[in-house]
Amino acid sequence: MNASKISARNVNVFYGQKQAISDVSLDFDSDVVTALIGPSGCGKSTFLRTLNRMNDTIANARVEGRIALDGEDIYAAEMDVVQLRARVGMVFQKPNPFPKSIFENVAYGPRIHGLASGSAQLADIVERSLKRAGLWDEVKDRLSDSGTALSGGQQQRLCIARAIAVDPEVILMDEPCSALDPIATARIEELIHELKGRYAIVIVTHNMQQAARVSQRTAFFHLGSLVEYGTTSDIFTNPRQERTKDYITGRYG
């Protein structure tokens, strides 16, 4: 029995005829931040989206292989996708708050999953999530304002608050800072540090420094394959593969 939170074995992903991921096996542990790096188009987002079955929403995408969450195959027929996505939350590249109030944005998940038994408890969950996402102090006086009226960085933290409001076990982040300025980015990175002990976090990033700063494990993808996987310090200081070395030293495109 594997002790990893998520374990992916021999995963292949196809878009129609085109293979985007070939034979990737990776384990993600709880309490650990794992960074996925690699050149554009190498399949990082695609792989990330297999972990909460968001690829289901793409009409021509097909996933092969076995991905288990706590030993349970998430592609099995009896897997409940609604439950799965409550356990494996996701934060997108571009902040995508719903066109609703800040409160409603965070309350969205708890409402869907029936996590609160009353409005007081719901308000509690919203407050706790916003606090954890480091946004509470900035928005506590205007919870009924529209979520889309916040700044980009605040919107992204709102999306993180929204994701953690349902108490997930894993949080997937796809380039969560690429649309943000350095200050907002620093805040998100800080936040990732604070969240680390509580969730398994998988983050896709193009920013090598960011990967080095926030993650403990790093996986390097190239052309749909996993090239190298190890502790972040090993990957960055002592890569075993030539391709990894070229990429992290910036010699690769």
Add this chain to the structure above:
Amino acid sequence: MSILVLSFLVVGLGLIAWLTARMRAAGFRRATGARFSSLPSHHGAFVALWTVLPAALFLAVWATASPALVTDRVLTDPAAAQLPPPGFERAALLSEAREIAAGKSFGEPTPLAAKLAPAYADAQSHYDWIGSGVALLLAFACGAWAFTRVRPDFRARSKIERVIMALLLAASLIAILTTLGIVVSLLFESIRFFQMVPIGQFLFGTHWSPQVIDARDPGASLGALPLFWGTFFIGAVIAMIVAIPFGLMSAIYLTQYAHPRARAWMKPIIEVLAGVPTVVYGYFAALTVAPLVRDFAVSIGVSWASSESALAAGLVMGIMIIPFVSSMADDSIAAVPTAMRDGSLAMGATQSETIRRVLLPAALPGVVGGVLLAVSRAIGETMIVVMAASGVATLTLNPFASATTVTKQIVDLLTGEAEFDSPKTLAAFALGLTLFVVTLLLNIVALTVVKRYREAYE
């Protein structure tokens, strides 16, 4: 000279102008060997345009003005003294004389018209010559003037650009001006109507029976409130009860659930439905739906149900509007960023929860705008109600009762023998104006809403 020959002449002149100006410009070019901003063909086109356009413009004005001039001249003829006073009869005689003069009369001519015919022919040719002369002179003079401007450094190229812009502007103005003209004439006739019938009585009166109008108090039987109600009831209530849910649901299915392959054939089919001539829907309403509705009403105990019920017309109108609502809703839903949808799905929401809680609220303004446009279309719709709605105006909430609409009444008022000064006929214009104002307002509101919505997501 006939207008055809004249046009040929003017165009011929234009052609000559083009060739000579081109040659002249080419000559300059060869002589100096330098490069100029305009090519010889630009100079040619410039001079040709100056030759043709003023003459053509004059001819257009002349064609509308000359008939009146001709008639004026005929009226100075001694025989014209016997004409009846201005009115329908006089106009008929004059037009008959004109036909005879043009050699197009059939049957036995009226003696007076026959007497006037030579005068007509005479006046016609008189003004024809004047018109032709002026047109040719104009073409020649303007062409010659333009020709003198052909110089090596003359920027014919940019001048042509401006002429082309002016032409395009004129083309777009024509549609606007025509509409404006229609509105103004509608306004005038309506003002005449409101001099006979107080506007309050017309708008809020509840009794509509234009067939029997008391000459002393025409307003008493021209209260249009039942028509407005009928229009609203059929077009905005019954039709929308059908069109909104079905249109919306088909849009949701097509954007969210349908496999791309299913969407590829279903969407065009729905759009084709929007192109079915409304008279076909009219048939369907009158011959199929209306009897069904009546039978149904009778079977549930409404023995007096009308076979021209509001329900039948409204149902079919609703079906007609479905594709319209569906495609507007489709656009609005498709305009909601996919990121929004993905965000909701990633929270574990199901597809229908995502639609209900995120997509529809986000798309709501667009959908509302689309529905308003659909309403404005429904209340202006004529053919279905002409064929299936009743002519009797009743103020009723009962869908099985007969109801009539503004458009149907306009048709009824203007068909059959119509005297142009009676309140009955003029009422049609007042109705038309009211309908126009209401649909205009609806469209403005709807388009503003839709535009705001589009801007919200860039």
